[in-house]
Amino acid sequence: MTFSLRREEQVDIDQLHQLIEHSPGKAAQALLAAAAQNVVEAQLLLGQILLDGRGIEQDPALARTWFGIAARQGSSMGHNMLGRCLEHGWGGQADLAAAAAHYRAAAAAGLDWGQYNLANLLATGRGVGQDHAAALHLYQQAAHAGHAKSMNLLGRYLEQGLACAADRHAAMHWYRLSAEAGDFRGQFSHAAILAEQGHMEQSLVWLQKALEQGNGNFLRAAVASLEQAEQPQIQAMAGAYRQRLEQVSRQATESLHSRV
CATH class of the missing domain: 1.10.287 (Helix Hairpins)
Known part of the structure; x- marks a missing residue:
């Protein structure tokens, strides 16, 4: 499988994803070439494999650089991943305020991961002032877009009545959706509700799924x-x-x- 370096030819990102699975070393070479040609999707994938050390030597600092390049080109996921690096100190000094700014850019573009990550900072008051109402709004946006982790946290807000009227029935609904969408925390939350209701067999099934993931x-x-x-x-x-x-x-x- 080869990839042209000519700017006028598009890189097949789906093929690159497959190559990462089956031949990560070759994928890394192809991604380096494509990223250098300003293919944003390749820059994002390259940043990710540099974080993971998959098919290439692990280099979080270089990963942060490529995410920054993608972000400057307007990539919402580039902003989100640069925010992740800044939040967790991957590849350099942590800066929660800067992380929040990049998450905000990603969230404003409608990226569910950006909404979720910004909501987490708002919920905990890290890098920004604590604001449960704003966090709830972002979790709602991401949950309605199908983001499994946000579904679970929306359920928690509804169950506890944080910045909203408590609504246990609605919380149960979101826990179930989160569990079915594959989030292990949502599976655990859903299992807890099932156990309270006396549905032990179903609860244990979801606890096992959460355990595995x-x-x-x-x-x-x-x-x-x-x-x-x-x-x-x-x-x-x-x-x-x-x-x-x-x-x-x-x-x-x-x-x-x-x-x-």
Whole structure:
């Protein structure tokens, strides 16, 4: 599979995605060539594989540079990913205020990830003044656009009555949609509601799905929550979550050592 370097010929981004899956080293070479020709989609993909170290040496600083180039060309995802780098200190110093500015640009362009990430900063008051009403509005926008993580957080706002009238029925609706859309936190929230309603078999199914997909931070919090559950069947899941957490932590340590 080859990619022309001539500016007048379009790069097939779908082919590049496939190449990343099957031959990441070749994909990295193709992405470097396409990114240098100002193909925004290639710049974004290149930034991502540089963050991940997939098919190319991991280089978060260079990833941040390419996301910045894409953002300056007007890419909403470029703004979002540059915001991520600035929020988490990937490839340079963290700057939450600057991250919020880039998320805001992405959100204003209608990008659901930008809406979600800006809402998270507003909800916690990091880099911006805390504003639950603004966060709720952004979660609503992203949730209605089909963003699974925002669906779960919209459910939480509705359940807790944050910046809105509490509406448990609506919260349950959004938790279910989030779970069905594949968000592990939404699956956990949905499972909790099902357990409260006495639907143990269904609850355990969703807890298993969340267990298989969840990251370390989620698993750590989930263990504590499951241990405090009133239902013995739910409490029993804490052991499985703890084992999975140990496995995820071990894999993260091994991955870190392999890059040293």
